[in-house]
Structures are given as structure tokens and as C-alpha cells.
Amino acid sequence: MIQSQQSALKQTLKNLEMENVDVYLVHWPVKLKPWVACAIPKEDEFEHLDLQTTRSGMEKCLEMGLCRGIGKDPTVLNFASVPPAVNQFCGELGIHVSAYSSHEAPGDCWESNAVVENPTIQSIALKHSNPCS
Incomplete structure (x- = not known):
């Protein structure tokens, strides 16, 4: 799984013609089956997402210099070795607050x-x- 985050980010960086991104985050904490390519998946097209393993892969990307920060999901605070750079309800912790499509x-x-x-x-x-x- 860790290789999955690295591969995905490397492909994104290649597509963007960039060496790294400012923030690598889990926008929507779900995992789709590999063959799913639609915008609105059906219930049976989801797989279990292990956030701890996902976070570990993202932290490896940070170590590799592929991203300058990682963020989002508050549940990762239980096991993350690097605090999130973006988290929607951690303003009091000094973590940048952001919103997507808040309206x-x-x-x-x-x-x-x-x-x-x-x-x-x-x-x-x-x-x-x-x-x-």
C-alpha cells in the first residue's frame, strides 16, 4: 500500500511537470476498486481504506521530498509521526484551516x-x- 501512495504521487507530479507539491492530503477518505473510473461510484465499488497504512505511505512521500506537507484526517493524530499540514478543524492546534466547496x-x-x-x-x-x- 505504501508503494501505492508513492506511485500515485509520482504520476501526479509527472502529469503536473513538478518535482513536489505543497500538500499531499486525503481529500475524501475512501478507496475505490482499481477498475472504477466513474465520478459517482456505486456502493459495491468501494474497498476498505486503512488510513494508518495510507498515512504511512504519505509520510514516506514527505521523506522522499515528493511533498512539503501532508494533511487532513484527524484520526491520524493517533498514529501519525508528522502532524497534518491541512486539517479542517485543527485551527487551535496551529494547523492551517481550509475548506473545499464549503457552500x-x-x-x-x-x-x-x-x-x-x-x-x-x-x-x-x-x-x-x-x-x-
Whole structure:
């Protein structure tokens, strides 16, 4: 599995024509079966993801200089030897806070309503004379 993270990042770096990336992170902690190539996989197209092994592979990429930082999943704090560089709820630990698509998208593939259309969000925005976004 560790070789998998190295191979994947090396291929990405080759595609980007770069020597390293600033941050290597698990965007969505799932593992798809090797033959899956669709954007929205079916339930039977997932495999078990061992985050500890995945994290070890990412740390090896850091040691190799393929990335300058690694990050995301808070559960890795139980076994990570390097603290995450990006983690969405670790601001108090001095770790950079980021968000991806925090406002969602109307009509997205998960068929959810946009967060900005939520009545509570709209009420708070109105109270403070700010837009929902």
C-alpha cells in the first residue's frame, strides 16, 4: 500500500511537470476498486481504506521530498509521526484551516440544497447585513 501512495504521487507530479507539491492530503477518505473510473461510484465499488497504512505511505512521500506537507484526517493524530499540514478543524492546534466547496453547489451530484439557501444561514446573514456566502 505504501508503494501505492508513492506511485500515485509520482504520476501526479509527472502529469503536473513538478518535482513536489505543497500538500499531499486525503481529500475524501475512501478507496475505490482499481477498475472504477466513474465520478459517482456505486456502493459495491468501494474497498476498505486503512488510513494508518495510507498515512504511512504519505509520510514516506514527505521523506522522499515528493511533498512539503501532508494533511487532513484527524484520526491520524493517533498514529501519525508528522502532524497534518491541512486539517479542517485543527485551527487551535496551529494547523492551517481550509475548506473545499464549503457552500456546496445547487443541484450537485449528491442532490443536496446549497448551504446558502438554508433558512438559518440566511437569517444570520440578514441579521449581520452580510451575504450568505
